[in-house]
Amino acid sequence: MENEKKAPAIDRKQLTCKVILRFGMAGPLLAAIFFLPAGTLDYWQAWAYMAVLLIPMGWVLAHYLRKDPELLERRMRTLEKEKRQRAIIFLSYPVFIAAFLLPGFDRRCAWSRVPVWLVLLADLVVLAGYLLFVRVMKENRFLSRIVEVDAKQKVIDTGPYAVVRHPMYAGILPLYLFSPLALGSFWALIPAAFLPPIIIARIFNEEKVLCRELPGYADYMRRVRHRLIPGIW
Numbered sequence: 001m002e003n004e005k006k007a008p009a010i011d012r013k014q015l016t017c018k019v020i021l022r023f024g025m026a027g028p029l030l031a032a033i034f035f036l037p038a039g040t041l042d043y044w045q046a047w048a049y050m051a052v053l054l055i056p057m058g059w060v061l062a063h064y065l066r067k068d069p070e071l072l073e074r075r076m077r078t079l080e081k082e083k084r085q086r087a088i089i090f091l092s093y094p095v096f097i098a099a100f101l102l103p104g105f106d107r108r109c110a111w112s113r114v115p116v117w118l119v120l121l122a123d124l125v126v127l128a129g130y131l132l133f134v135r136v137m138k139e140n141r142f143l144s145r146i147v148e149v150d151a152k153q154k155v156i157d158t159g160p161y162a163v164v165r166h167p168m169y170a171g172i173l174p175l176y177l178f179s180p181l182a183l184g185s186f187w188a189l190i191p192a193a194f195l196p197p198i199i200i201a202r203i204f205n206e207e208k209v210l211c212r213e214l215p216g217y218a219d220y221m222r223r224v225r226h227r228l229i230p231g232i233w
Contacts, residue, residue, distance in 0.1 A: 010069045018076055019061050027054060034183065037104025045119050045184035046103070052123050052182070053130065060134055071137065074144040084205045085147050092198045098191035099176070103183035112186040122181035129175030136160055136168045143168060147206045149213040155220045165207075165220070165227050169199050173228065203227055 027050065034046035064072040080086045106112050137143050139159035142150050160167035176195050180188030207227075210217040227233055 038107040071141045102188035103185035106185040122178040125178040132171030155216040
């Protein structure tokens with residue numbers, strides 16, 4: 001239709017610069033979070049964790065820069081439009097900070113003795129969670145970082161969306177919960193335990209927005225009953 005507004009074209013150069021900047025900052029930021037509290041670079045669990053996250057992340061970013069920059073641009077957005085979502089994110093900051101800073105102090109003070117096999121198993125769970133997130137991105141190219149509904153968006157009910165309504169959260173939740181063990185800390189599991197209620201609160205609000213703004217979502221909720229865990233919730 002002639003009067004239909006077209007979405008502004010993606011500035012690939014600007015997007016590429018943004019992606020390179022953020023990815024370039026990820027390594028030094030994670031290193032500071034882990035190694036400064038630890039007081040040493042002799043922290044193999046942190047090196048392994050960074051490799052598990054950053055290597056596949058680099059490949060995914062490069063892939064979507066070529067194949068679907070629009071999706072990647074949505075993933076770069078950070079300013080939530082919903083007031084309740086902004087409040088939820090604000091409340092989540094202390095939890096994330098504690099969950100990711102504590103392992104370094106744990107390494108410095110030797111509070112935990114996480115066996116090597118459990119650290120490696122946790123790394124595998126973290127990787128599996130990230131790969132599920134990537135699979136969700138492949139299925140839903142409107143997967144924005146913030147809660148919003150695009151004018152061209154439609155309900156996705158295929159792939160992992162045929163099993164649970166929020167497969168992205170089903171992937172990142174075990175990633176976050178097993179990160180303390182991957183970093184060699186039992187104590188960091190305490191703040192990490194507050195992450196599920198935060199994600200659940202985000203899901204409840206997100207579903208209200210989707211029911212209000214995305215045609216067909218209420219019917220999808222009736223077809224796919226479970227949000228995160230098949231057969232349970």
